Amino acid sequence: MKLLHFLRQPSALVGVVLLALALFAALSANRLFPGDPLDMVAAPYQWPGADHAYPLGTDLMGRDLLAGLFHGARVSLYVGATVAVIALVLGVLIGGIAGYFGGLIDQTLMAITEFFQTVPPFLLAIILVAILTPSLATIVFALGVTAWPSIARLTRGEFIVLREREFVSASVALGASDAHLIFIEILPNALTPILVSTALLVANAILSEAALSFLGLGDPNVVSWGSMVGTGREALRTAWYIIAVPGSAIALTVLALNLLSDALHAAFNPRLSKNRRDDAAPRLEAVEGLRP
Numbered sequence: 001m002k003l004l005h006f007l008r009q010p011s012a013l014v015g016v017v018l019l020a021l022a023l024f025a026a027l028s029a030n031r032l033f034p035g036d037p038l039d040m041v042a043a044p045y046q047w048p049g050a051d052h053a054y055p056l057g058t059d060l061m062g063r064d065l066l067a068g069l070f071h072g073a074r075v076s077l078y079v080g081a082t083v084a085v086i087a088l089v090l091g092v093l094i095g096g097i098a099g100y101f102g103g104l105i106d107q108t109l110m111a112i113t114e115f116f117q118t119v120p121p122f123l124l125a126i127i128l129v130a131i132l133t134p135s136l137a138t139i140v141f142a143l144g145v146t147a148w149p150s151i152a153r154l155t156r157g158e159f160i161v162l163r164e165r166e167f168v169s170a171s172v173a174l175g176a177s178d179a180h181l182i183f184i185e186i187l188p189n190a191l192t193p194i195l196v197s198t199a200l201l202v203a204n205a206i207l208s209e210a211a212l213s214f215l216g217l218g219d220p221n222v223v224s225w226g227s228m229v230g231t232g233r234e235a236l237r238t239a240w241y242i243i244a245v246p247g248s249a250i251a252l253t254v255l256a257l258n259l260l261s262d263a264l265h266a267a268f269n270p271r272l273s274k275n276r277r278d279d280a281a282p283r284l285e286a287v288e289g290l291r292p
Contacts, residue, residue, distance in 0.1 A: 009263045009266060009267070011260075011262055011263045012260065012263035012264075012267075015255075015259030015260035016256075016260070018253065018255065018256035019253065019256040019257065021252075022077060022249070022252075022256070023073075025070045025074075026073040026074040026077050026078075028070065029071045029073065032070060033064070033066070033070055033071065035067070037064065037067045037068045037223045038223060039063065040063055041054075041058070041062060041063065041064050043058065044058055044059065044060050044061060045060060045238070047239075047241060048065075048241055054066065056069065056245050057241060057242075057245075059228070059232060059235075059239075059242045060234060060239065060242065061231070065228070065241075065242065065245050068223045069228075069245060069246060071223045072223045072224045072225040072227070072228055073225070073249070075136065075222050075223065075225075076206050076210075076224045076225045076226065076250070076253070077206075077253075078136075079136070079140055079143070079206065079209045079224065080202035080203070080206040080209075081202060082144070083140055083144045083147055083201065083202070083205035083208075084147075084202045084205060086140070086141075086145070086148070087144055087151055087201050088194070088198065088201070090145070090148035090151075091147075091148040091149070091151025091152040091154070091194075092151060092152075092155050092187070094109050094112075094155075095151065095152035095153060095154065095155025095156040095159065096155050096156075096159050096182055096187060096190075097109060097182075098110055098113075098156045098159075099155065099156035099157065099160045099163070100163055100178070100181070100186065102160075109152075110156070113149045113152050113153065116146065117149045121146035121208075122146075122211065124146050125142040125208060125212065126215070128141070128142035128146075129142045129212060129217045130217065134212075134217045134218060134219055134220070136221075136222055139209055139212060139217075139218070139219065143205050143208050147201060147205065150197070151201070154193060154194060154197060158190035158193060158194070159186055159190060162189055167185060168181060195264070195268075196261055196265045197261070199257040199258070199261035199264070200257065200261050203253075203257035203258060203261075206225070206226075206250060206254060206257075207250070209224060210224075210225060210226030211226070212226065213226030213227040213230040214226065214229055214230045215230070216230065218230055225246040225250050226250070228242070228243075228246035229243050229246050229247055229250070232246070
């Protein structure tokens with residue numbers, strides 16, 4: 001029922017279509033554009049539509065923007081998904097342990113979480129990338145270790161509420177171990193709000209990678225949407241399309257992920273569903289009263 005409610009929402013449909021286009025570009029990049037997207041293949045500064053061989057034009061180095069867009073989808077989505085996985089693993093582990101055990105363990109882990117939150121995540125990512133030298137692995141690591149605190153706090157709050165529920169008390173009475181209670185009883189029931197926030201993690205990671213590349217801290221050996229924006233900033237006044245092409249891809253993908261997050265939140269949040277039913281009840285009664 002929740003899946004059907006999710007699929008019926010217009011925001012979910014738009015988000016799925018936009019994200020499917022980005023995934024298609026990522027999966028078909030090597031087949032449609034087998035060459036190196038960093039190769040200079042034509043004259044520089046060709047505007048979109050000027051040459052049918054390069055529909056989106058070329059950048060200031062004569063590189064095909066369409067090829068870069070497809071190959072960049074692979075890198076940008078890889079960064080977003082990998083950072084989200086790292087943040088989820090660290091956040092769920094730390095937040096789950098803190099929320100389940102409480103006491104000194106909770107205080108210690110939350111102190112570590114607060115320490116990470118006192119430093120702006122993007123600033124910390126810049127420092128880590130600058131120290132470790134820019135590369136794709138470094139960017140993923142830096143963004144991953146700065147994105148987990150929000151997930152940890154969310155998971156902790158869910159565990160604190162769920163550990164007092166009757167089904168957990170029943171498992172305790174039956175002699176269940178802490179590992180069984182954490183991973184079998186509590187965690188599956190705490191996953192809904194965590195999974196809803198995953199789309200936002202991916203979107204934030206894509207934006208952060210683009211910002212790092214714009215500042216010159218991206219991986220120079222690969223093409224991502226962020227690195228394309230970073231390269232095009234030198235020609236912003238004379239050839240704005242060089243930034244507009246990858247910038248539009250970033251904006252549409254982030255929009256898709258935000259729409260999916262909103263749709264998931266509406267579909268899997270029982271309080272929202274209840275409020276909708278409560279709001280609809282008076283209207284339904286009024287309609288029934290108008291019938292002969």
